[in-house]
Amino acid sequence: MSEILKLENINYSYIDGGYERQILKDLSYTFEEGKFYTILGPSGSGKTTLLSIIAGLDSAKSGEIYFKGTNVNESGVFQYRRNGISIVFQQYNLISYLTAVENVLLAMSETDNELPKDRKNVAYNLLERFGIVKTKADRLVTQLSGGEQQRVAIARALSTNVDLIFADEPTGNLDTATEKEIIDIFKSLAHEYGKTIIVVTHSDAVSEMSDQRVLLKDGILEKL
Amino acid sequence: MNLFNRAFKNVTRRISKTVLLALTFFLIGNLVIIGLGVSNASESAKTLTRQKMRAVVTYSTDYEAIWKYADKIEDEDELNKFYENYPQVKLADVKEILKDERVKTANAISTNSWYQVEGSSLDYVHLNNEAEQNQDEMYGNSTSCYIDENGNEVCENYRYVEPKFFIKSNMFPSMIEFEDGDWTLVDGRFYNQEEIDSGKSVCLITEALAEQNGLTVGDTIVLASGYNQNYEKEVGITDEDYKVEFEIIGIYNHNNPVTPDASYYNWMSPYENPDNMILMPGSSEFMATLIATQKSYDYYAEMYPDEEYYKPENRPSFENMEKYLYLNDVTILLTDPLIVDEFVEEYAPKLAEFMKLDANNEEFNKLAKPLDTLSMYADFIVWLVVINAIVIITLVTALTLKTREYEIGVLLSIGASKFKVIAQFFIELAIVAVLGFTLSVGTGSLIAKKVGATVLEYQISTSDVGEEDEYYYDDDYYNVWDNNYNTEVSLDDLVSQYEVTVSPLIIAEIYVLGLGIVFVSVIIPSFMIMRYNPKKILMNQG
Numbered sequence: 001m002s003e004i005l006k007l008e009n010i011n012y013s014y015i016d017g018g019y020e021r022q023i024l025k026d027l028s029y030t031f032e033e034g035k036f037y038t039i040l041g042p043s044g045s046g047k048t049t050l051l052s053i054i055a056g057l058d059s060a061k062s063g064e065i066y067f068k069g070t071n072v073n074e075s076g077v078f079q080y081r082r083n084g085i086s087i088v089f090q091q092y093n094l095i096s097y098l099t100a101v102e103n104v105l106l107a108m109s110e111t112d113n114e115l116p117k118d119r120k121n122v123a124y125n126l127l128e129r130f131g132i133v134k135t136k137a138d139r140l141v142t143q144l145s146g147g148e149q150q151r152v153a154i155a156r157a158l159s160t161n162v163d164l165i166f167a168d169e170p171t172g173n174l175d176t177a178t179e180k181e182i183i184d185i186f187k188s189l190a191h192e193y194g195k196t197i198i199v200v201t202h203s204d205a206v207s208e209m210s211d212q213r214v215l216l217k218d219g220i221l222e223k224l
Numbered sequence: 225m226n227l228f229n230r231a232f233k234n235v236t237r238r239i240s241k242t243v244l245l246a247l248t249f250f251l252i253g254n255l256v257i258i259g260l261g262v263s264n265a266s267e268s269a270k271t272l273t274r275q276k277m278r279a280v281v282t283y284s285t286d287y288e289a290i291w292k293y294a295d296k297i298e299d300e301d302e303l304n305k306f307y308e309n310y311p312q313v314k315l316a317d318v319k320e321i322l323k324d325e326r327v328k329t330a331n332a333i334s335t336n337s338w339y340q341v342e343g344s345s346l347d348y349v350h351l352n353n354e355a356e357q358n359q360d361e362m363y364g365n366s367t368s369c370y371i372d373e374n375g376n377e378v379c380e381n382y383r384y385v386e387p388k389f390f391i392k393s394n395m396f397p398s399m400i401e402f403e404d405g406d407w408t409l410v411d412g413r414f415y416n417q418e419e420i421d422s423g424k425s426v427c428l429i430t431e432a433l434a435e436q437n438g439l440t441v442g443d444t445i446v447l448a449s450g451y452n453q454n455y456e457k458e459v460g461i462t463d464e465d466y467k468v469e470f471e472i473i474g475i476y477n478h479n480n481p482v483t484p485d486a487s488y489y490n491w492m493s494p495y496e497n498p499d500n501m502i503l504m505p506g507s508s509e510f511m512a513t514l515i516a517t518q519k520s521y522d523y524y525a526e527m528y529p530d531e532e533y534y535k536p537e538n539r540p541s542f543e544n545m546e547k548y549l550y551l552n553d554v555t556i557l558l559t560d561p562l563i564v565d566e567f568v569e570e571y572a573p574k575l576a577e578f579m580k581l582d583a584n585n586e587e588f589n590k591l592a593k594p595l596d597t598l599s600m601y602a603d604f605i606v607w608l609v610v611i612n613a614i615v616i617i618t619l620v621t622a623l624t625l626k627t628r629e630y631e632i633g634v635l636l637s638i639g640a641s642k643f644k645v646i647a648q649f650f651i652e653l654a655i656v657a658v659l660g661f662t663l664s665v666g667t668g669s670l671i672a673k674k675v676g677a678t679v680l681e682y683q684i685s686t687s688d689v690g691e692e693d694e695y696y697y698d699d700d701y702y703n704v705w706d707n708n709y710n711t712e713v714s715l716d717d718l719v720s721q722y723e724v725t726v727s728p729l730i731i732a733e734i735y736v737l738g739l740g741i742v743f744v745s746v747i748i749p750s751f752m753i754m755r756y757n758p759k760k761i762l763m764n765q766g
Contacts, residue, residue: 055637081636
């Protein structure tokens with residue numbers, strides 16, 4: 001399998017109570033295409049920080065990130081976020097005044113990736129694939145359950161036709177049954193559609209179902 | 225789901241916020257419309273009144289500047305020399321001004337009253353009024369007697385001849401009256417520059433005079449520029465010296481018929497009847513009197529041989545004619561009344577010393593003062609409202625931004641640029657502003673009319689312009705002597721033009737102003753957005 005994301009000597013620290021706290025220390029790691037990764041680690045280990053940095057939401061103090069062989073800092077972080085990756089958040093992060101389908105369309109309108117012309121139908125089909133039928137797709141997201149909102153968030157992440165999807169505790173607010181459903185979706189995305197899924201989680205249930213478990217400890221990533 | 229669509233959905237789905245903002249814009253819109261409506265009505269009343277006025281500027285000697293200058297001269301000889309050669313209207317200056325394409329023509333008018341040659345077939349147009357019926361008693365030959373130092377009664381026969389024709393001459397090949405359409409050329413043409421430069425004896429007569437005497441273009445008439453008065457016998461001037469033959473090159477209509485109901489009808493002399501007005505080049509008029517003038521100078525030169533004034537080189541001649549035309553001013557007609565002020569501003573600095581160019585708008589400006597004050601207050605209100613609006617909308621947007629941080633974080637996380645986020649905010653505000661302003665057009669227009677009328681009434685009542693005597697002139701009567709081309713206006717003229725209306729231009733202005741307010745109001749929140757870090761926003765949400 002070819003590499004999709006390569007991290008080289010990533011360092012990140014912040015000042016806490018007058019002391020510098022080093023979160024990531026010369027962290028290097030390579031993620032491969034078509035695999036479902038879970039990043040584990042104790043609370044405060046810097047999992048979310050790591051996800052923010054590799055998703056282009058925050059900047060590392062030093063180090064390089066290569067997406068499909070291209071340095072993200074050189075190609076532009078906005079373009080990386082717009083065309084290279086998608087993120088699924090624990091809080092779903094949907095726009096409350098838009099319907100489910102509009103949230104999906106919103107992401108589709110931002111990307112430069114080649115998408116089918118009939119975007120609205122594609123968005124409805126995508127949502128239906130994750131169990132959001134048309135009547136629900138036309139509702140404001142605030143009128144959907146947590147599980148449904150997370151499915152909408154996943155549909156949105158997929159809608160832009162990116163190859164790399166990050167998820168931060170995507171099942172943290174969901175019940176066990178729904179959690180399993182979501183993980184099945186991630187697995188299917190990796191194995192059937194060749195997407196790379198990187199999930200930050202506390203959940204053993206989730207990590208056990210992933211292709212590769214990675215532990216963040218003392219500022220570095222280790223394969224488990 | 226482009227940003228317009230997104231913005232529209234935000235506006236329509238967050239209805240309470242939209243209503244509150246729209247209400248704010250509605251109030252702002254009303255105040256702006258009142259301000260703009262009143263200000264525009266004031267400006268428009270001035271413009272419309274100014275448009276009705278004649279587009280003339282007057283070129284003349286600046287006597288005020290001359291007096292001021294003369295006051296500073298202490299040496300009496302120098303002062304006398306200055307007064308002898310005081311600056312006069314220079315036609316060359318006017319010719320330069322006439323080259324400007326904004327100038328239609330100029331009137332450098334000389335007027336005179338001339339006489340009918342005894343026994344001539346040319347007869348003036350009669351009014352048959354009281355003055356005419358009594359003229360044989362009033363004028364003609366009369367005898368005046370007095371007792372001399374030896375106690376003998378000495379009687380002298382005095383001859384008085386009443387002028388019959390009014391001569392109006394110009395030093396430029398057109399007249400304001402024709403350019404403005406007050407007078408019309410019925411046949412022939414106006415005199416040209418060549419005829420002015422050569423002093424050729426050509427003239428234009430009125431249609432009435434032509435009809436009465438059976439004259440047509442190409443005919444000649446004989447007139448007398450003067451008559452032999454008693455004292456002139458001694459000088460040696462004869463009636464013959466005053467006779468001059470003119471070719472008729474044009475027949476015109478002055479469109480000012482004198483009717484018996486005119487207030488001055490019974491007292492009008494024949495030459496005051498505009499039908500007896502003859503137009504000719506100023507140089508031709510000057511030439512017609514030159515023989516008699518020369519004889520007079522010969523006589524006085526013999527009497528006072530040392531007097532410089534009568535020496536041949538100082539006498540009036542065709543060459544130094546301009547000095548002896550004694551033109552007080554030249555009225556210049558422009559193409560548009562609205563360019564008068566800028567024209568004066570442009571040319572005044574270019575004039576020779578002690579010459580001035582006057583827009584003749586002191587009275588107009590004085591009358592327009594209440595409107596100016598009103599306009600100033602209205603503009604002040606508009607600016608005050610706009611500044612307040614910017615502050616209010618900026619604060620509202622900045623506060624709203626806090627509640628929308630999450631949305632901004634999401635948009636940034638999916639790759640939307642910060643510019644797009646700012647643009648969405650701008651569009652959202654613009655939609656609401658357009659809504660609020662559109663609603664305010666109707667109400668604002670009604671309020672503006674009421675407010676405008678009330679405030680104008682108050683302005684006029686507290687100013688003193690209405691108390692001035694207004695100038696009236698009798699429209700029934702065309703005064704041949706009148707060379708005042710300025711249109712007199714009254715406060716009523718201005719007020720009658722004052723009408724507060726919300727024109728499409730004002731509506732466009734309101735929208736532009738509204739979008740301007742929105743644009744400026746978004747600037748500060750934009751800086752806040754530029755500083756946003758999506759990670760921080762989304763982590764805080766978490």
